[in-house]
Amino acid sequence: MGAEERLKELGLTLPMAPKPVANYVPAVRVGELLFLSGVLPMRDGKLQAQGKLGRELTIEQGYAAAKLATLNALANMKQELGSLDRVTRVVRLVGHVASVEGFVQHPAVMNGASDLLVAVFGEAGRHARVALGAAELPMNAPVEIEMIVQVQPQA
Amino acid sequence: MGAEERLKELGLTLPMAPKPVANYVPAVRVGELLFLSGVLPMRDGKLQAQGKLGRELTIEQGYAAAKLATLNALANMKQELGSLDRVTRVVRLVGHVASVEGFVQHPAVMNGASDLLVAVFGEAGRHARVALGAAELPMNAPVEIEMIVQVQPQA
Amino acid sequence: MGAEERLKELGLTLPMAPKPVANYVPAVRVGELLFLSGVLPMRDGKLQAQGKLGRELTIEQGYAAAKLATLNALANMKQELGSLDRVTRVVRLVGHVASVEGFVQHPAVMNGASDLLVAVFGEAGRHARVALGAAELPMNAPVEIEMIVQVQPQA
Numbered sequence: 325m326g327a328e329e330r331l332k333e334l335g336l337t338l339p340m341a342p343k344p345v346a347n348y349v350p351a352v353r354v355g356e357l358l359f360l361s362g363v364l365p366m367r368d369g370k371l372q373a374q375g376k377l378g379r380e381l382t383i384e385q386g387y388a389a390a391k392l393a394t395l396n397a398l399a400n401m402k403q404e405l406g407s408l409d410r411v412t413r414v415v416r417l418v419g420h421v422a423s424v425e426g427f428v429q430h431p432a433v434m435n436g437a438s439d440l441l442v443a444v445f446g447e448a449g450r451h452a453r454v455a456l457g458a459a460e461l462p463m464n465a466p467v468e469i470e471m472i473v474q475v476q477p478q479a
Numbered sequence: 480m481g482a483e484e485r486l487k488e489l490g491l492t493l494p495m496a497p498k499p500v501a502n503y504v505p506a507v508r509v510g511e512l513l514f515l516s517g518v519l520p521m522r523d524g525k526l527q528a529q530g531k532l533g534r535e536l537t538i539e540q541g542y543a544a545a546k547l548a549t550l551n552a553l554a555n556m557k558q559e560l561g562s563l564d565r566v567t568r569v570v571r572l573v574g575h576v577a578s579v580e581g582f583v584q585h586p587a588v589m590n591g592a593s594d595l596l597v598a599v600f601g602e603a604g605r606h607a608r609v610a611l612g613a614a615e616l617p618m619n620a621p622v623e624i625e626m627i628v629q630v631q632p633q634a
Numbered sequence: 635m636g637a638e639e640r641l642k643e644l645g646l647t648l649p650m651a652p653k654p655v656a657n658y659v660p661a662v663r664v665g666e667l668l669f670l671s672g673v674l675p676m677r678d679g680k681l682q683a684q685g686k687l688g689r690e691l692t693i694e695q696g697y698a699a700a701k702l703a704t705l706n707a708l709a710n711m712k713q714e715l716g717s718l719d720r721v722t723r724v725v726r727l728v729g730h731v732a733s734v735e736g737f738v739q740h741p742a743v744m745n746g747a748s749d750l751l752v753a754v755f756g757e758a759g760r761h762a763r764v765a766l767g768a769a770e771l772p773m774n775a776p777v778e779i780e781m782i783v784q785v786q787p788q789a
Contacts, residue, residue, distance in 0.1 A: 356664060356665065357664060413664070414662075415662045415664055415669050416662065416669045417658070418780075423769050423770040425769075425770070426770070427770055428770055428771065428772055428773055428774045429772075430770070430771075430772045431655070431656060431772050435656050438656055438657040438658050439656075441657070442657040449657075450658060450659045450662075451658050451659065451662060452658065452659060452660070452661055452662045452669045452671040453654070453656075453658035453671050453672065454671060454672035454778070454780045455672060455772050456672070456730055456768055456771065456772075457768055457769045457770030457771055457772075458768075458769060459769040474664050
């Protein structure tokens, strides 16, 4: 089963791919590697959560925000590649978690991203991961996700 | 028009390429990819701005600092490649913006880097971007920039 | 002399490769590039230091923590490749240093990682580097290290 089919089975719909509002682009490909811009937990052009872990958000809410941010990354991939089925491997995921002093459970939050990637891509969704705490993130987002994926060569 | 010519037209001069003062190097190339070390807003070996956004620096000052840090990255590229004209694409830009509690306009600061890259490289300057807030940066710098660019194969 | 022999000469033993406890993996290879997950200063499954630079840890202790985290990255490489001798170049090192307000000597801390890499890999250990301050890191770790290395093609 391909990623597109799995996504459907999971009952997930991709948000609109976020539009860069400055001099950058959602993704750049070099050979087999697709480098994706940072994404936030947006839907319909609106952040769905704001604030920091350890204060405004529980771990469960952070997990959901990481999942939604990752759906935005998938939307960017689909826009770039035409189909998620052209992703052959998720290579690296870096997750930045806005954290108040003393919040150190970033891995539990980032599982929202990692679990989704494995649900959608299966074994090919298993990635190298870096989980970090951030002082502040753009627009007061609770999480920001950046990814590199491997893709099929262009026809 | 190539990047070197555009740089001249813009009236910009590159700072001295920053010298690593430890066991690392300004850039490492693997195939078509050139990975660059993090750079700060330096000129003549001196930081031109210090402090955090939301306190010591305005957004305009942060924008200027991001631009200057990026000029340092260009200086590293030129030192490595001989000419900026050998850069075929700016792949990824990550910008770390030193932020006080509540400062969340990192994208506006990072536009100082993105706008310069497009001014110098044209369409090839459009990159995947990640804008982040940092708790602290080396030497109390307000911004730190890291980049990956695609380069022409070696002759 | 190869990296494995140098490691022995230095009297260093690798810690157990850290086991990912979620849906990710220690490393992903694409062509010549090996992308490694973030690593902390662990030994025998236990963090050997906790807290922030500028409060709980001195620079010397941070240097030691960066070195130990890097040994964990080496353990991951060895697990993935069979031997460190298959690493042909250390490409990029990003170091996140948990920092209290006002701590800005991240480069001095990260030298613990850089010095080890050059001691083990020689000239091939010289890397592009990014040193950053983090608000918080997983499990209250003082440093987190992420790396990309170039490896010999698979036989």
